[in-house]
Amino acid sequence: DTAVSQTPKYLVTQMGNDKSIKCEQNLGHDTMYWYKQDSKKFLKIMFSYNNKELIINETVPNRFSPKSPDKAHLNLHINSLELGDSAVYFCASSHRTGGIGTDTQYFGPGTRLTVL
Amino acid sequence: QQPVQSPQAVILREGEDAVINCSSSKALYSVHWYRQKHGEAPVFLMILLKGGEQKGHDKISASFNEKKQQSSLYLTASQLSYSGTYFCGTAQAAGNKLTFGGGTRVLVKP
Numbered sequence: 001d002t003a004v005s006q007t008p009k010y011l012v013t014q015m016g017n018d019k020s021i022k023c024e025q026n027l028g029h030d031t032m033y034w035y036k037q038d039s040k041k042f043l044k045i046m047f048s049y050n051n052k053e054l055i056i057n058e059t060v061p062n063r064f065s066p067k068s069p070d071k072a073h074l075n076l077h078i079n080s081l082e083l084g085d086s087a088v089y090f091c092a093s094s095h096r097t098g099g100i101g102t103d104t105q106y107f108g109p110g111t112r113l114t115v116l
Numbered sequence: 117q118q119p120v121q122s123p124q125a126v127i128l129r130e131g132e133d134a135v136i137n138c139s140s141s142k143a144l145y146s147v148h149w150y151r152q153k154h155g156e157a158p159v160f161l162m163i164l165l166k167g168g169e170q171k172g173h174d175k176i177s178a179s180f181n182e183k184k185q186q187s188s189l190y191l192t193a194s195q196l197s198y199s200g201t202y203f204c205g206t207a208q209a210a211g212n213k214l215t216f217g218g219g220t221r222v223l224v225k226p
Binding site: 045106 | 146148207
């Protein structure tokens with residue numbers, strides 16, 4: 001029944017560790033996204049994939065590496081975690097029609113990452 | 117550059133109306149509106165495309181004035197369920213990413 005799902009929902013870890021967040025969508029969409037929402041609630045796009053191809057790669061530290069094994073999955077791996085990485089990370093998906101600027105995005109429940 | 121939303125917060129009594137504005141310094145192709153409740157994911161409300169059309173979703177409607185590079189979201193006869201943070205996301209072209217505003221917190225009281 002779930003449309004866009006993420007695991008884990010909460011992630012608490014120490015500085016310097018490496019962690020991954022997984023995202024899956026069962027909507028049949030071909031475009032997926034990673035967003036970061038900081039403590040001030042600003043929602044910023046990090047990456048986007050269309051049919052497993054990276055189409056948006058914002059100015060994000062190269063410690064963040066997305067990977068899309070297939071259209072329905074988009075994972076985010078973060079190396080050497082820093083305090084400033086603490087945020088809520090949202091995965092989203094959309095069906096490409098006129099372009100990502102016109103497509104409706106459906107968000108997952110989010111992963112709250114806390115780096116200690 | 118991210119769009120600017122105003123006001124930053126608004127408190128309403130059930131049944132009252134409110135307007136949330138979203139302004140950009142650059143020409144816009146589309147404006148998307150989302151509502152996020154505390155601890156939850158943003159939920160899509162509506163999208164407005166270049167052309168100045170007005171859309172509605174229950175008693176929530178929106179307009180898009182492309183000349184003024186702004187959109188307004190209208191909450192009419194507000195209900196308790198309207199509480200949350202409203203975000204506008206804008207794109208300058210059909211193929212461009214969405215850039216979100218800072219959000220407007222809405223609290224509807226009984």
